[in-house]
Amino acid sequence: MKSEITISELAKLMNVSVHQIRYFEEKGVLLPAYLDNNQYRMYSMDQVYQLAHILLLRKLGVPVQSIKECMTSYSADQYGQLLNRSLREINTELLRLQELQHFITKVLHEQKNFQSHTNPYQIKWRDTTYLARWLEMDSQTKLSAKLLAERAKSVPNLFESDIHYIEDGSSTITLYTETEAPGDFSLPSGKYLSTQRLINEDDELEQVIEQFYAYAAAQSYVIQEPLILIERSYLSLFSQSQLHYELQALIEPHTNSERGNGT
DNA sequence: CTTCTCACA
DNA sequence: TGTGAGTA
Numbered sequence: 001m002k003s004e005i006t007i008s009e010l011a012k013l014m015n016v017s018v019h020q021i022r023y024f025e026e027k028g029v030l031l032p033a034y035l036d037n038n039q040y041r042m043y044s045m046d047q048v049y050q051l052a053h054i055l056l057l058r059k060l061g062v063p064v065q066s067i068k069e070c071m072t073s074y075s076a077d078q079y080g081q082l083l084n085r086s087l088r089e090i091n092t093e094l095l096r097l098q099e100l101q102h103f104i105t106k107v108l109h110e111q112k113n114f115q116s117h118t119n120p121y122q123i124k125w126r127d128t129t130y131l132a133r134w135l136e137m138d139s140q141t142k143l144s145a146k147l148l149a150e151r152a153k154s155v156p157n158l159f160e161s162d163i164h165y166i167e168d169g170s171s172t173i174t175l176y177t178e179t180e181a182p183g184d185f186s187l188p189s190g191k192y193l194s195t196q197r198l199i200n201e202d203d204e205l206e207q208v209i210e211q212f213y214a215y216a217a218a219q220s221y222v223i224q225e226p227l228i229l230i231e232r233s234y235l236s237l238f239s240q241s242q243l244h245y246e247l248q249a250l251i252e253p254h255t256n257s258e259r260g261n262g263t
Numbered sequence: 264c265t266t267c268t269c270a271c272a
Numbered sequence: 273t274g275t276g277a278g279t280a
Contacts, residue, residue, distance in 0.1 A: 008264075018265090023274065040265055064273070 004042040131176035165229035
């Protein structure tokens, strides 16, 4: 009874395809123990261990080409460096996935929040928000792809963020993205009147704005400038060709808690 | 069952 | 960096 195994037995044992084993051979990283009389490749324990090592290095992202050099001439120290390097890569990948996870959770949460309200008007508390200027445009101008390409500075994951449209007194509309540190502009903390809508046409927006002011007046809310329009393109995922907007305006600024009247 | 080659993502 | 089809 031979102690060696055929390629399909090795493939099954190591959970890889027969093809892949032959591919490794073609690249010179895994040679069979010997060829049987019928030209079948035969493998022994040595090859089992070798294949295990190859698969490990592949998992670490080492190209098959370089695995040959690894296995023939690497010192323990060089393997240490290799492992350290892939550990760093895995950490950044982990970070990327966590950010994605965070974003997905946020989308689901906001979508649920949006659908759950029957009353389109809400009062919301907002903490101080820092905004970074992204694009300035005339209020008459329509936002176009051309305009974005020419004027806007690129922002990674732009359409995963909340874009704030703010009209600052004049006829200029400035588009901002949120930022961690104090930026070009900040929104004070306080209570905001808010309404969220799905919009088909641009002119619908003007009606919604009029309704917003009318509602505020009817409820005796004193609206403070500026009116904030927030576009959340990622929420438009859920509705074909409709854009998700939220209108906000400060109605009750946060008053600094009085200092205790000490001494 | 294996082998090899070729086209294809 | 592999996979799938077809062949002998």
